[in-house]
Amino acid sequence: MAIRYPNGKKYVPATEKKASSKKQVKKDLTFSNRGKTLEDMIDEANAYYLTVKEAVIHKKPVPIQIVNVEYPSRSAAVIREAYFRTPSTTDYNGVYKGHYIDFDAKETKNKTSFPLKNVHLHQVTHMRAATAQGGICFLLIRFSILNRSFVLPFSILNAAWAEMEKGGRKSIPFDVFEQDAIEIKESYSPQLDYLKAVTVLLPL
Amino acid sequence: MAIRYPNGKKYVPATEKKASSKKQVKKDLTFSNRGKTLEDMIDEANAYYLTVKEAVIHKKPVPIQIVNVEYPSRSAAVIREAYFRTPSTTDYNGVYKGHYIDFDAKETKNKTSFPLKNVHLHQVTHMRAATAQGGICFLLIRFSILNRSFVLPFSILNAAWAEMEKGGRKSIPFDVFEQDAIEIKESYSPQLDYLKAVTVLLPL
Structure with a gap:
């Protein structure tokens, strides 16, 4: 049985992370993935932004x-009994060019649409509130099989979520990503330079 | 032996928190404290700001x-072995009137100065980086015996920290708070309406 955090993410004990990354490398030797998880790529980008003083964003x-x-x-003190709690915010936030940045990262194996079951109500509620305060909110979505990643502005997610609540479709078609999301071009260092795509969302 | 988090705060197991608050109530029945910890007061303020849509700030x-x-x-999954890690940021951040807000809360029993040993290098480093990105950074400091709370702009802390590193004094005199910090007037709901004081720090 796969163990999941309350937010639906699979739990991987820290001691197993290295081993499982190695396994993935064997399976996937293409340029742009190299066995890194989406979270690894975002961590790498955030460390880069901090070093070059481009942004301060933390998970x-x-x-x-x-x-x-x-x-x-x-x-050191050892925690012997503890439980996962449901988060009330998204996973990432910080500051970039004077703007409050707030997002969650999602990966899907789907090739034709992004299923909204990957998103949780508390994340939508939180991003609504942060957007109302002038924050820049989005989802960073990776279509792993297509090897393409996008910054999806919260406004698009919010509209799709409202549609779904009215009984409409439960996913965002890939077409919408090609039209209304900003694709993240993969580069070397950092591999996933997502802030370049976010710049498009900043007010002039 | 008091157990402390890596950031120096005393660890209180969740199950003991209620009991210890009750104990404090017995000791202190003045209007403005009522056994609440500084963290409780900030939680209460943040919940209020979220409800009235004034700001989105989380611990x-x-x-x-x-x-x-x-x-x-x-x-539910039970965590059976885990360790406290040293944080790389401050404890609180969020968005207020389009501004990125970032701060840490400190309480001191001292009456004449705020000892800088309450602050950790990683917190100063983080606030330096966030300030450089246009974030609004500060310490929320409560002089518990005096029953007075202040928003201390990061610029003042940063100057005092630099002085200390050059061998200068290891605390910020209370005079400096009265002159250069913004006092938080206690009110009813929320008791510690700290954002009113933070407003002074926002760029025009």
């Missing part, structure tokens, strides 16, 4: 409810 | 390194 830690902690003498 | 979860998770059938 938020997973919220945990701690119940019991042990304190072995002379060593 | 970041404590970063944890998860090593082992158990999955009892039919119940």
